[in-house]
Amino acid sequence: MSPDDVLNVLSKQGLILPRQQTEIAELERKKPFSLHWELRSMLYIGILLLSLGLGLLVYDNFDQIGQGALLTAIAAACTGSFYFAWRNRPVWTLIQAKSRSTFGDYALILACLLFLTLEGYAQYAYEVFGSRYGLVTLLPAALFLPIAYRFDHRGVLGMALTALISWVGVTVRPLQLYFKTNFFDQDTVISAISLSLVLIGVAFVLENRRIKPHFTYTYLTIAGNLLMVALLGGLFNFDEARLWFALGLGIACFAFDRYTRQQRQSTAASEGSFLFLLMSSVYGYIGVTYLFFHYLKPSSDDTYYWYFIVTGIAFVYYLMSQLPKGNRTNESI
Amino acid sequence: MKAYNEQWIYNRDLLIQSERWHRQGLLSDEQMEAIRKAYPVEFRRTNGFIEIGLFLFTTVAILACYLLPASIFSGMLDNPTVYGVFNIAFGIGVGIVGWFLINRRLLYRNGIDNAFVVTLTGFLAFGFNQFLPNGLSVSTHCLFTLPLLLLVLWYYGDTLIAFFSLAAFYTAIFDSLLKVSGGRDVLPFVMMGVSLLLYIGVRQVINRTSNPTYYADPLNLVQWLSLIVLAASGNYFMVRELNGLLLESSSGRSALTEAPQIGLPVLFWILTFAIPGLYLWQGLTKHNRMLIILGTLGLIAAFMTVHDYTALVPLNVALTVGGLGLIGLAVAGIRYLSSPKHGFTDAPDDDSPNELFINVATIAVAHATSTIPNGPKDDLQFGKGDFGGAGSEGKY
Numbered sequence: 001m002s003p004d005d006v007l008n009v010l011s012k013q014g015l016i017l018p019r020q021q022t023e024i025a026e027l028e029r030k031k032p033f034s035l036h037w038e039l040r041s042m043l044y045i046g047i048l049l050l051s052l053g054l055g056l057l058v059y060d061n062f063d064q065i066g067q068g069a070l071l072t073a074i075a076a077a078c079t080g081s082f083y084f085a086w087r088n089r090p091v092w093t094l095i096q097a098k099s100r101s102t103f104g105d106y107a108l109i110l111a112c113l114l115f116l117t118l119e120g121y122a123q124y125a126y127e128v129f130g131s132r133y134g135l136v137t138l139l140p141a142a143l144f145l146p147i148a149y150r151f152d153h154r155g156v157l158g159m160a161l162t163a164l165i166s167w168v169g170v171t172v173r174p175l176q177l178y179f180k181t182n183f184f185d186q187d188t189v190i191s192a193i194s195l196s197l198v199l200i201g202v203a204f205v206l207e208n209r210r211i212k213p214h215f216t217y218t219y220l221t222i223a224g225n226l227l228m229v230a231l232l233g234g235l236f237n238f239d240e241a242r243l244w245f246a247l248g249l250g251i252a253c254f255a256f257d258r259y260t261r262q263q264r265q266s267t268a269a270s271e272g273s274f275l276f277l278l279m280s281s282v283y284g285y286i287g288v289t290y291l292f293f294h295y296l297k298p299s300s301d302d303t304y305y306w307y308f309i310v311t312g313i314a315f316v317y318y319l320m321s322q323l324p325k326g327n328r329t330n331e332s333i
Numbered sequence: 334m335k336a337y338n339e340q341w342i343y344n345r346d347l348l349i350q351s352e353r354w355h356r357q358g359l360l361s362d363e364q365m366e367a368i369r370k371a372y373p374v375e376f377r378r379t380n381g382f383i384e385i386g387l388f389l390f391t392t393v394a395i396l397a398c399y400l401l402p403a404s405i406f407s408g409m410l411d412n413p414t415v416y417g418v419f420n421i422a423f424g425i426g427v428g429i430v431g432w433f434l435i436n437r438r439l440l441y442r443n444g445i446d447n448a449f450v451v452t453l454t455g456f457l458a459f460g461f462n463q464f465l466p467n468g469l470s471v472s473t474h475c476l477f478t479l480p481l482l483l484l485v486l487w488y489y490g491d492t493l494i495a496f497f498s499l500a501a502f503y504t505a506i507f508d509s510l511l512k513v514s515g516g517r518d519v520l521p522f523v524m525m526g527v528s529l530l531l532y533i534g535v536r537q538v539i540n541r542t543s544n545p546t547y548y549a550d551p552l553n554l555v556q557w558l559s560l561i562v563l564a565a566s567g568n569y570f571m572v573r574e575l576n577g578l579l580l581e582s583s584s585g586r587s588a589l590t591e592a593p594q595i596g597l598p599v600l601f602w603i604l605t606f607a608i609p610g611l612y613l614w615q616g617l618t619k620h621n622r623m624l625i626i627l628g629t630l631g632l633i634a635a636f637m638t639v640h641d642y643t644a645l646v647p648l649n650v651a652l653t654v655g656g657l658g659l660i661g662l663a664v665a666g667i668r669y670l671s672s673p674k675h676g677f678t679d680a681p682d683d684d685s686p687n688e689l690f691i692n693v694a695t696i697a698v699a700h701a702t703s704t705i706p707n708g709p710k711d712d713l714q715f716g717k718g719d720f721g722g723a724g725s726e727g728k729y
Binding site for chain 2: 001003006009010013015016020023024027031032033034035036037038039040042043045046047048049050051052053054056057060102103271272274275277278281282285301302304305306307308309311312313315316319320322323
């Protein structure tokens with residue numbers, strides 16, 4: 001439906017004045033067409049391609065003439081980007097800061113990506129960190145975390161948290177939905193669970209103190225997924241401790257459910273908090289299903305089907321009961 | 334009579350537009366209240382994340398409901414006719430239950446009803462195809478299923494069904510062309526022609542229909558896909574590599590090292606650039622976001638095609654230069670449009686999916702960081718390969 005159609009209908013019903021109709025129609029006609037997100041997507045893709053290309057360039061020219069110049073150029077670009085971002089840094093505040101320049105945020109991302117290239121190369125060529133591989137990932141984490149806070153940048157915060165998670169030996173790859181890790185190792189699972197609990201705790205403490213409360217969502221998304229995957233990994237792999245992991249999963253799901261309810265009551269802008277409800281129900285369902293078949297080992301196929309019918313309907317009811325209810329017409333859509 | 338209350342869908346569109354004006358201060362609070370009263374929407378309010386969960390769990394429950402009787406009567410279902418009747422009956426049953434749920438629970442694209450539509454279509458199509466004699470070609474199956482899909486599409490206006498209908502349509506053409514002699518040579522032209530007709534047809538429907546809101550999403554999807562197929566059918570890389578693959582499979586020759594040159598290479602090289610160029614030009618003059626995005630992506634794909642066949646520079650240089658070029662263009666565009674010019678602006682507006690974009694950016698960044706080397710030296714292929722952002726096709 002075009003704006004003109006809507007105006008005609010409203011005017012015919014006497015809901016807007018004729019003067020208003022012409023005014024709004026005029027505004028709609030003159031309104032410039034926004035290319036905001038198209039241009040930013042292009043900038044973003046360009047930054048990813050550039051850092052990928054430079055990374056490949058360095059490795060492909062390993063031990064060749066001109067390599068030094070190339071590294072110098074990348075280092076200069078990294079410093080330059082960071083300097084530019086620093087010059088355009090937002091004013092320091094404990095709440096969400098307003099970005100002062102269009103390109104500062106993107107320059108910061110480029111600087112961070114180039115830093116990773118340089119660091120990876122330094123380890124590859126000169127073994128700066130020797131065999132202490134943990135340091136390779138701890139360094140970006142330690143560097144990016146304060147940067148994320150100073151520049152109020154959620155993307156860099158995501159990078160810092162991912163580096164931190166890599167540091168404890170887990171590499172989560174949200175795009176491929178698979179994890180290159182070994183959850184058969186009890187130490188890895190325990191450390192992943194501990195780290196995610198620490199991160200979640202830190203996020204809540206900071207939110208309580210009103211220090212960058214809008215970062216909580218990023219913390220909870222990343223740490224929450226890590227926690228759930230680690231708990232499921234423990235549930236699948238360790239016979240002797242299975243029930244403890246099951247208990248942990250239950251508590252985590254319950255906590256996320258409570259959190260979503262609480263969020264929904266407190267603020268209007270909490271549509272995203274339903275993500276945690278989805279996470280707890282899907283991960284919880286996987287866990288429950290595994291436990292059911294592991295312990296009951298039903299002999300006939302019918303039990304399987306009945307199980308999925310009953311639980312499927314039950315989860316649908318549970319999710320439906322969480323949907324916002326009430327005077328729908330009077331709420332914004 | 335259709336699955337969802339058409340008046341509410343119409344009202345919903347009208348309210349969305351009015352809310353936008355209300356936010357901009359063009360309508361007063363009292364006026365907005367009056368509009369809400371005059372155009373009620375009774376659908377259940379919903380949330381994207383919950384919808385995903387509802388879709389998953391509903392599908393699980395329906396499939397289990399199907400498998401339970403199917404396993405009990407498995408002995409009787411060896412006969413294709415009985416099996417077909419069973420599937421169709423089950424599909425109709427799913428449809429009836431879905432109808433009750435949609436009306437009682439006031440559902441509209443809440444995940445639950447989407448799951449019902451998709452599974453019922455699957456059962457009906459599967460059961461229907463059991464009645465067709467054995468040995469029919471893929472294209473015949475697609476052609477016979479298409480009316481069924483279109484019927485479901487007419488009733489529900491579901492986007493996923495629109496996608497399946499379009500897929501069946503294109504598969505039917507593709508497969509039947511390969512059966513006739515010379516079909517492989519005309520394939521790109523037929524695909525381009527059909528896509529163009531489809532696009533023009535949909536535009537006509539949108540322009541002529543006073544109230545196409547019920548089908549807004551399917552119509553949108555058909556436009557996107559037909560334009561993509563149109564550009565891809567004219568792309569030199571796609572035509573040459575697909576032709577090579579088809580030659581390989583038809584003649585039984587194993588693994589050609591390189592796809593052979595195609596007929597009319599000059600024409601396809603021109604089309605590789607001309608079609609996306611035309612999209613971009615039309616998009617900019619007509620202020621059509623879809624054409625602008627597809628034109629830009631198509632031109633990027635065109636440059637990648639050139640790189641693939643001429644290899645003027647190695648991949649790493651191409652990526653670096655390409656990245657720099659995109660950054661330059663974007664920066665120039667943002668600076669140029671900092672104040673509105675020629676009817677364009679850099680200021681964000683309501684049409685943009687800003688929250689979604691921010692989330693996608695965070696995921697992509699987290700993914701990029703996860704390629705940080707943390708293994709022994711042999712694994713240190715930093716940054717090799719698994720970036721998802723470039724929109725590249727094939728071997729790039």
